[in-house]
Amino acid sequence: MTDPDPLAEAELRGLVPAVIGILVSRGADFATAEDAVQDALIAALRSWPSEPPRDRQGWLVTVAWRKFLDTVRSDGTRMRREERVMAATLAEPGASSEPGTDSVANADDTLDLYFLCAHPDLSPASAVALTLRAVGGLTTKQIADAYMVPEATMAQRISRAKSTIAGSRLNRLGELSSVLTTLYLVFNEGHSGDVDLVAEAIRLTRTLKTIIESAEVDGLLALMLLHHARRDARFGPDGRLIALVDQDRSRWDRHLIREGIEILQSALARDELGQYQAQAAIAALHADAQQVDDTDWVQIVEWYDELLALRDTPIVRLNRAVAVGEADGPAAGLAELRGLEESLPRYFAVEAHLRERAGQSERAADLYAMAAERAASVAERDHLNRQAARVRPGRKPPD
Template sequence: MIDADPLAEVELRELVPAVIGVLVGRGADFATAEDAVQDALIEALRTWPEDPPRDRRGWLVTVAWRKFLDIIRAEDSRTRREERVVAAALAAPVTSAEPGAHGARNADDTLDLYFLCAHPRLRPASAVALTLRAVGGLTTKQIAEAYMVPEATMAQRISRAKATIAGRRLDRPGDLSSVLTTLYLVFNEGHSGETDLVAEAIRLTRRLGTMTDSAEVDGLLALMLLHHARRAARFDSAGRLIALADQDRKVWDRRLIGEGIGILQAALARDHLGEYQAQAAIAALHADAQHVDDTDWVQIAQWYDELLRLRDTPIVRLNRAVAVGEADGPAAGLAELRGLDEDLPRYFAVEAHLRERSGDLETAARLYARAAERAASLAERDHLNRQAARTRSGREPR
């Protein structure tokens, strides 16, 4: 950690996109500039605790530029590009007074990087890794630890991602929906090791919101905050998953819920509805209920109708079946399931829940057990097996 202060490390991460932008503006290609800034970042993490610079941004620009020159000088053949870049370096002293050191250009550089790292040619996992490095300022080691893979494996993934977008210019307009998808993927990875990807996704989405005029960015931020507010209630002391209906709502973070609802209301008032705003509205209705019995399932079902108009996918229809089953009765929910593919994730868990509500405990127990066999995680498998055992015994949900 820098200066033993987590805020200082966050500040360092926030400088990374701007420094990459400075190097690219001087003629460096993105891939080499990003490597050089990462080298400078590692040096900063090593030296700043004992000798912190007064001008952190200027220090990073200076060291990253030197690293960049070292990289291109180490190449076997000298190219015209190198001669041009070195000439530019001689003509422009390295200081913090770069174009974009203050003002809009700095933000533009960072926004360009968001779009580049979420390029449609990249696979989702590669886009996430590159975003965490180039925009988030995380080191390859930190990203590898978060995903619990060897550092060499993550380095190869990032190298392939940079090779895929080699030569792509940092210019807009870009695909904002791809950026939002990438950030939501980061958020859903959760917490592994010392790097909290949930907090990182929220930080990057907040930052994106300051650089764009988009109700959907605000919608995604609201959705993240509302989900994150329930985090402390999702597992018990033994590490077992707790379903939403069974969570202790006194543990929910009401400050985050209030902030999320406020951001969502402002976004909806702009009358440019998008899928993240609709999802956030559903999350807000859950968060607003003081007890599970207070949940406004009719409104939730209506919001799923809106979401279907925006993004008609089997997963949305599956989740809508749950809402309809709660609003209009289990028979109506089961009717919504007809026509959906049984191979959908959580299909049998949803059917089991609706069968249980209809009073068919024997079928529900069998379906819970079948859902457990297809669970995506050990925690989910354990939860579904416990549901199956509870239903076989005829016990009511907690």
């Protein structure tokens, strides 16, 4: 089998939500339709490099529909449902038993699919996995590799998710906020395996932006683009994590920054402020600073105040403490830490940074070391250990 062209594969996966929507509109249940489309997707990846069809969506619909009917026919207890499906299909004006000739992608079907995959009864992990399969068009193996779990484990997770929402129709169950949370969870997983989940999250959010008008959808897309613009500067050639303050800003993607800021400005002009717009505004202020000393920390604090009004969480308050420490001095930042739990992720790292700025090097070194013990990744742990060695009197950071 010839390896598929990445661009062609991305185009193929972009057709998946519409094809699922078409099958469901013809009477297929979501779970069986999704399985059938996945089978068609695998068949396409095998045959299209040598024999690409002229009507790619029509080809997928035809093959997926046949696989759906094969599944229904193979289950004797579902024969009556098959008859109902076939009767409904043949009763449609101009419809045929060979879908693809009369099937038209419906943006509403795709939008409904986003909502269904973020169903309120699903756990965040299940919603992410189902979104990547049904909306993203990824195979179970690709998702499993991205999350570094066995394929069987991911298959069980997806199967349980589909069982949880069995019987649900494409009727936009749930909230748009759940859809956005799911997409942001995908974005924050980063890049592992052969799938770049950051790029996938951006692609799915771009698609969502084309089918629904929402300032918060735009805000989330802007936030993703602004964060993604700094990606190449976050790690050195040796794999070391590089903090924002030390990044080479010439390596930031200015095209993505401009696009993100333009999308954000358009969203803010609607005067429908939401948490993702506020977060994007903070990211934009960082991205707009040509040098770290140019950062407008006063405005960043003001945007954190807006964010707190929308979403008052300990993590937001922790991040705000950093901004206050930069805008008003380390003593003010440390005052903001009072009342927050030390168990918060990055709490010790934040306190260490503020103590270092206050000239308390020994205490800062101890806190950096404590933060390293709780680091979420090897790269972060090594970075914090280097910080501890750097500020500890008489100690040089490790190579």
